[in-house]
Amino acid sequence: MPRPETDIEAGREKLIHMAETIIRERGAISFTITDLAAEAGMSQSNVYRFFENKDQLAEVMAGRWFAELIAIIEDLVETEMPAEQKLYEFFARRLVIKRARFEEDPDLFRSYMELGDQHFEVIRGYVDLTDHYMASILAEAMEAGYFEGLELDAVVSLVNTMVQPFCNPNLMMNMMHLADEGRLRQVIDTILTGLKARDHSVSEKPALHIAH
Amino acid sequence: MPRPETDIEAGREKLIHMAETIIRERGAISFTITDLAAEAGMSQSNVYRFFENKDQLAEVMAGRWFAELIAIIEDLVETEMPAEQKLYEFFARRLVIKRARFEEDPDLFRSYMELGDQHFEVIRGYVDLTDHYMASILAEAMEAGYFEGLELDAVVSLVNTMVQPFCNPNLMMNMMHLADEGRLRQVIDTILTGLKARDHSVSEKPALHIAH
Numbered sequence: 001m002p003r004p005e006t007d008i009e010a011g012r013e014k015l016i017h018m019a020e021t022i023i024r025e026r027g028a029i030s031f032t033i034t035d036l037a038a039e040a041g042m043s044q045s046n047v048y049r050f051f052e053n054k055d056q057l058a059e060v061m062a063g064r065w066f067a068e069l070i071a072i073i074e075d076l077v078e079t080e081m082p083a084e085q086k087l088y089e090f091f092a093r094r095l096v097i098k099r100a101r102f103e104e105d106p107d108l109f110r111s112y113m114e115l116g117d118q119h120f121e122v123i124r125g126y127v128d129l130t131d132h133y134m135a136s137i138l139a140e141a142m143e144a145g146y147f148e149g150l151e152l153d154a155v156v157s158l159v160n161t162m163v164q165p166f167c168n169p170n171l172m173m174n175m176m177h178l179a180d181e182g183r184l185r186q187v188i189d190t191i192l193t194g195l196k197a198r199d200h201s202v203s204e205k206p207a208l209h210i211a212h
Numbered sequence: 213m214p215r216p217e218t219d220i221e222a223g224r225e226k227l228i229h230m231a232e233t234i235i236r237e238r239g240a241i242s243f244t245i246t247d248l249a250a251e252a253g254m255s256q257s258n259v260y261r262f263f264e265n266k267d268q269l270a271e272v273m274a275g276r277w278f279a280e281l282i283a284i285i286e287d288l289v290e291t292e293m294p295a296e297q298k299l300y301e302f303f304a305r306r307l308v309i310k311r312a313r314f315e316e317d318p319d320l321f322r323s324y325m326e327l328g329d330q331h332f333e334v335i336r337g338y339v340d341l342t343d344h345y346m347a348s349i350l351a352e353a354m355e356a357g358y359f360e361g362l363e364l365d366a367v368v369s370l371v372n373t374m375v376q377p378f379c380n381p382n383l384m385m386n387m388m389h390l391a392d393e394g395r396l397r398q399v400i401d402t403i404l405t406g407l408k409a410r411d412h413s414v415s416e417k418p419a420l421h422i423a424h
Binding site for chain 2: 170187
């Protein structure tokens with residue numbers, strides 16, 4: 001039955017745009033289905049034909065937010081490319097999208113972040129999926145000889161701590177001036193060159209460096 | 213006239229504790245001097261004897277928040293220590309303090325962050341001072357031969373992007389499980405080993421690595 005499916009889709013689309021208008025103006029914290037019904041000039045029970053509850057609405061909105069980002073990653077993972085470049089692209093391609101979204105509509109971006117914080121159970125799957133793909137790229141880099149002596153899990157968490165301003169949208173909002181592609185390239189190069197297991201004596205006895 | 217000074221200090225101290233009670237419970241966003249007067253059982257004009265306005269109250273609260281952190285840094289900067297260790301300690305010593313504060317009272321910690329966001333002009337001086345000291349430690353590391361080919365300003369901003377989960381208290385709240393001293397040590401070692409200027413061809417032609 002394609003017809004009713006389409007009507008439901010069209011109604012959902014319209015309600016999502018209204019939900020965006022509401023959260024853009026008032027933030028996502030106090031947003032309710034009652035507000036949405038009022039904005040849409042619908043009865044609440046009519047809104048529930050399209051979304052079972054606020055959780056389901058948040059889930060659909062998160063799905064739209066992540067769709068392009070996950071598609072970029074899935075495309076990248078299948079592309080033949082040196083692991084070094086792939087690791088850079090993994091962050092750079094999504095950085096471009098997120099920055100464009102922020103610049104296009106900072107209030108809506110901020111409200112989407114709030115919505116995500118409130119419905120983290122919905123976000124978690126996408127975060128885990130992203131980490132899974134990052135791990136597969138880092139494993140390729142390990143096969144190419146990087147991260148000597150470290151386990152993949154350790155590499156994943158260490159890389160995660162060093163790239164936050166380039167991938168965490170909450171932080172990006174405040175660090176947009178620092179989180180550009182040039183610095184990302186430097187950070188990825190630093191990680192590839194410097195991240196490896198070392199014994200505890202290292203910080204007491206650093207490798208010999210020539211003073212300049 | 214030490215006596216009135218002391219009375220003013222004692223009154224301020226009491227009001228600050230009340231302000232903390234209020235922001236811990238209700239957050240810092242809607243906090244007003246009227247709330248503070250009500251909580252203290254004082255007239256508003258009486259509260260103004262101690263704090264000219266909410267900005268001055270926020271300034272005093274920020275001063276208390278940063279006092280210990282800045283003292284740690286000033287002590288460290290004057291200590292004779294290899295630059296590698298000093299850079300690690302610069303973050304590690306404050307990480308310990310901030311984590312302890314968070315664990316002792318997460319709601320108050322979160323509310324202090326909100327207060328800081330609302331009064332960023334007050335915070336900026338402390339952030340700039342911290343960056344200034346970090347730059348002096350990074351300059352010592354450069355004299356020891358690290359960060360070859362890079363300017364100090366570039367090093368400061370790159371290091372800032374790579375250590376966020378260990379120094380940005382807003383991010384620490386969400387990344388406490390990752391931001392421990394072991395990972396900090398790894399990140400600092402990675403920065404010292406890997407951060408240097410390189411030409412654009414690097415990511416296309418990585419240094420030879422032995423596959424394992």
